[in-house]
Amino acid sequence: MRKKKNRLFTIVSVLLVLVLIIGAYFYVSYVNKKKQEAEEKKSSSASVTVTNFDRNKITKIDIKHDDIHLVLEKVKDKWIVNGINNPLYFDQDKIDDIAFSCAQMTAEKIADNNPKDLKKYGLDNPKSIVEATFSDGKKVTFYLGSETPITSTYYLMKKGDPKVYVVWTNHAENFTIKPQKLLSVKIPEIDTQNITYVKLVRKGQPTIEIKKVDEKNKEDNEWKYYVRLWNLVQPYSQPVGVASDKFSEFIENVPNFSPEDIVGEDVYNPKYGLQSPRIELIVKDNKNTLHLFVGNNADDSTVYCRMADSKVVFTMSTYKTDFMNTIKPFDLIEKFAYIVNIDYVDKIEIFTKEKKHTLILDKKLIKKATSEEESDEYKYNFQADGRKIDEDTFKKFYQEIIGLLIDGENDKKPTGTPEVTMKFYLVNRKVDVMEYIPYNDDFYMVVRNGKSDFVIAKEQVQKMLKDLEDLVAGKYKPPEN
Numbered sequence: 001m002r003k004k005k006n007r008l009f010t011i012v013s014v015l016l017v018l019v020l021i022i023g024a025y026f027y028v029s030y031v032n033k034k035k036q037e038a039e040e041k042k043s044s045s046a047s048v049t050v051t052n053f054d055r056n057k058i059t060k061i062d063i064k065h066d067d068i069h070l071v072l073e074k075v076k077d078k079w080i081v082n083g084i085n086n087p088l089y090f091d092q093d094k095i096d097d098i099a100f101s102c103a104q105m106t107a108e109k110i111a112d113n114n115p116k117d118l119k120k121y122g123l124d125n126p127k128s129i130v131e132a133t134f135s136d137g138k139k140v141t142f143y144l145g146s147e148t149p150i151t152s153t154y155y156l157m158k159k160g161d162p163k164v165y166v167v168w169t170n171h172a173e174n175f176t177i178k179p180q181k182l183l184s185v186k187i188p189e190i191d192t193q194n195i196t197y198v199k200l201v202r203k204g205q206p207t208i209e210i211k212k213v214d215e216k217n218k219e220d221n222e223w224k225y226y227v228r229l230w231n232l233v234q235p236y237s238q239p240v241g242v243a244s245d246k247f248s249e250f251i252e253n254v255p256n257f258s259p260e261d262i263v264g265e266d267v268y269n270p271k272y273g274l275q276s277p278r279i280e281l282i283v284k285d286n287k288n289t290l291h292l293f294v295g296n297n298a299d300d301s302t303v304y305c306r307m308a309d310s311k312v313v314f315t316m317s318t319y320k321t322d323f324m325n326t327i328k329p330f331d332l333i334e335k336f337a338y339i340v341n342i343d344y345v346d347k348i349e350i351f352t353k354e355k356k357h358t359l360i361l362d363k364k365l366i367k368k369a370t371s372e373e374e375s376d377e378y379k380y381n382f383q384a385d386g387r388k389i390d391e392d393t394f395k396k397f398y399q400e401i402i403g404l405l406i407d408g409e410n411d412k413k414p415t416g417t418p419e420v421t422m423k424f425y426l427v428n429r430k431v432d433v434m435e436y437i438p439y440n441d442d443f444y445m446v447v448r449n450g451k452s453d454f455v456i457a458k459e460q461v462q463k464m465l466k467d468l469e470d471l472v473a474g475k476y477k478p479p480e481n
Contacts, residue, residue, distance in 0.1 A: 047106040050158060050165055055096070055103035057135045063098075065128035065144075065176045072098065072182075081182055089265075089312065091184040098174040102132035102140065107165035108153055115164050121155040122146025123164065128175040144175045180262040183312045187258065188288040192251050197284040199234075200324060203276075206235035208329050210242055225344040225426060232333055237451040241334035250332060253323045254283055254290065259314040260302050267311050272296060272304040274313065279324050294321055330409055337404040337446050337456055338434050340424060342395065343378065347425040350468060357468055359384050359394075385472045396478035397471050400464050406446055406454035414445050414452035420461055436461050 061072040071082050072095055078087035079095040111121065118124040122145035130142045145155035145164070154172040156165045200208040210230050213223045223231065223239075230242035267274050273295030283290045291308035294316075298304050302315040348359040360383040367377035382394035389397075401422070418435035425431050436444035436456070443455040470476040 047108065048110055048165065050105040050107050050156070050167070051103060051140060053103040053134065053140070055099045058099045058103055058132050059135050060133040061095075061098060061102060062131040062133075063128065063175065063177065064130075068178065070177070070179060070182070081179070088186075089184060089310075090182050094177075094182060097170075098177065099132070101171045101174045102130065102142070105142075105167065105171060107156070107167045109166050110163050111148075111155060111166050112164040114162050118145075118157075118164075121157075121164050123155060123157055127172075130175045142175065144172055147172075180264050183262045183265065183314075185259045185262065185307065185310070185312055185314045187292075187307065188290045190254050190283050190288060190290050191285040192248070192255065194285045194287075195230075195247075195251055195283065196286060197282065198251065199280075199282040200327070201280040202324065203278050206329055208232070208327070208332065209234035210247070210332070222428065222430075225340050225428075227339055227341055228334075232329060235329055236453040238448065238453075240453070241336070241339070242332055243334050246332050250323065250327055251283070253320070254281075256320050257290075257292065257316065258320070259305070260317055261315045263298075263304065263313040263315060265311045265313065267306060267313055269313075272313055274304060274306055279321070281324060294324070335405045336402060337406050337454070338422075338424070338432065338448060339402040340426070340432070342398055343376065344427050345424055346427055348401070349421075349423040349425075350465075351421040351423075352465065353419065357385055357472060361394075384468075387472060387474065389471065393471070393476060393478065397467060397476060400467055400479070404456060404460050404464060406456050407443065408455050410439065410445050410452050410455050412439065412445065412452075414447045414450075418447070419444070420465065 059074050061070075063070040063072070073080055073083075075085065075087075079090055079092055080087060081090050081095075084090075115121065115123075123143055126143040126145060128142075128144040130144070131139055132141075133139050141159035143157045143159070145157070147154050148166055152169045153166050154169065156167045156171070157163070158165075196212045198208070198210040210232050212230050213228050226241060228241040229244060230247060231239040232242050233239050263272070266272075274293055277293040277295050279292075279294035281290070281292045281294070293306050293308065295304040295306075297318065298315045301318055303318050303321055304313055305316045305321075306313050342361065343363070345361050347361065350357045350359070360381075362381040362383070363378040364381075365376055366379050369376050380391050380394075382389040382391060384394070414435075414437055416437045418437045420436040422434040423431055424434070433449055435447040437447055437452075438458075439445045439455050442458060444458055444461060445452045446454045446456050467476060467479075
C-alpha cells in the first residue's frame with residue numbers, strides 16, 4: 001500500500017514539474033513576443049523631424065527643377081503663382097500641401113549623418129531646389145536627390161544640415177510639381193433631381209435644348225394640359241414632351257465629370273480644339289450652372305475640356321463624355337403623337353374623307369383641389385355623335401386617342417390632303433389640330449397645328465378609327481391591357 005502511495009506521489013510530482021516547465025516556456029515566449037511587438041511598433045512609428053515650423057507663416061515658396069521655375073506667393077491669405085494675381089486659377093489646397101512639406105517635414109530615416117560622396121544620393125546635382133520664406137524673413141532650403149533603391153522614397157538634404165534624409169514620395173512630388181498641376185478646375189455640382197435647363201450643342205448633330213415646365217410661369221402654365229415636366233424646345237419645329245426615364249438616364253452621367261490631368265491655359269492652341277469645340281454642354285439646376293466645352297481627343301482614352309468661366313485646359317476620360325456623342329433627340333422624347341389631359345378637353349372632332357364624328361366631354365366640377373397633391377374632381381357626361389357613353393368606356397377609348405405613338409422622324413415637308421383630321425377643343429378656347437397626311441404606303445406624317453416632325457404607322461390610326469365606329473354604334477370593346 002505504501003509503494004502505491006509513493007508511486008502516485010512520484011507521478012504527481014513529475015506532472016507538476018512538467019506543468020511548471022510548460023508554463024515557464026509559454027510565459028517566456030509571451031514576454032519575448034510582446035517585447036518584439038513593442039520594438040517593431042516603436043520602429044515602425046519612428047520618424048525623423050526635418051522641419052517643424054508653422055505652415056501658415058510661409059509667405060513664399062521658390063521651386064526650381066528641370067527648366068521650370070515656380071514662385072508661389074501668399075497674397076491676402078491666398079496663393080498666387082508667378083505673379084498671376086488670380087487665386088481662382090490655382091488649387092489652393094495643393095499649394096498648402098507644398099507649404100506643409102516645407103514647414104513640417106518628417107523623414108523615414110537618416111541615410112548618412114556626414115556624407116562624403118553626394119553623387120550616390122543624387123545630391124551633387126539635385127533634381128529640385130526649394131526655398132521657403134517665412135513672414136519673419138527666415139528661409140529654409142531643400143535639395144531633392146534621387147530615388148532610393150526602395151521605391152516611394154527619395155534622398156533629401158536641408159541647407160545648413162549635413163545629414164542626408166530619406167523622405168517619402170509625396171514630398172518629392174510636391175518639390176517637382178509641374179505648373180499645370182497647380183491650376184484649379186472647379187466643376188459645379190449639379191443636383192440631378194432639380195434640373196431646370198439643358199442645352200447640348202454638337203458639331204454635325206442637331207442641338208438638344210430642354211427646359212423644365214414651370215406652371216407658375218404664365219407662358220408655361222398651359223403646358224400642364226399636355227402632361228409634361230420638361231419640354232424639348234430644340235431641334236424640332238415645336239416643343240415636344242421629354243420622357244422622364246430617358247431624361248434621367250441621360251442626365252445621371254453629368255455628376256461623373258471629373259478632370260484627369262491639368263494641361264495648361266493655352267485655350268487657343270489648335271491641338272486642343274477648344275476654339276471651336278466639338279461639344280458644348282450647359283446644365284442648370286435650381287442653384288448651379290455647369291457650362292462645359294469638349295474639344296479634340298488627347299489620346300485614345302481622354303479628351304481636352306475646359307469650363308466656360310475658366311481658361312484652364314484639362315483632360316477627361318472619354319467614357320465620361322461619350323454619352324453626349326451618341327444621344328439623339330428622338331431618344332429623349334415622349335412618343336405620343338398628341339397627349340392632353342382629359343380634364344382640359346371640351347370636345348373632339350374627328351374627320352375622315354367619308355365621315356365626321358363629334359365627341360363631347362361635358363363635365364361639372366364637384367370638388368376643387370385644395371393642395372398641389374390633389375386634383376379637381378368632376379362629374380362627366382360623355383357623348384359620341386349624340387350617343388351617351390358611360391365614363392369607363394369613354395375614358396378607355398380616350399386612352400386610344402392619346403395613346404397613338406409616333407414611329408420616327410419626318411424628313412418631308414407636310415403637303416397633300418390629310419386622310420384623318422382631329423380637332424381638340426380645349427377649356428381655354430384653344431383648338432389643337434392634328435392631321436395625318438400620307439408619307440408613303442405604310443406611314444402618315446403627323447402634322448400638329450401645321451407643323452410636322454414625325455411619322456406614325458397607318459395601322460395605328462386606322463385601328464383607332466375602327467374602334468371609334470364601334471363606340472358610336474354601341475359595340476366598342478376596349479383593348480385588353
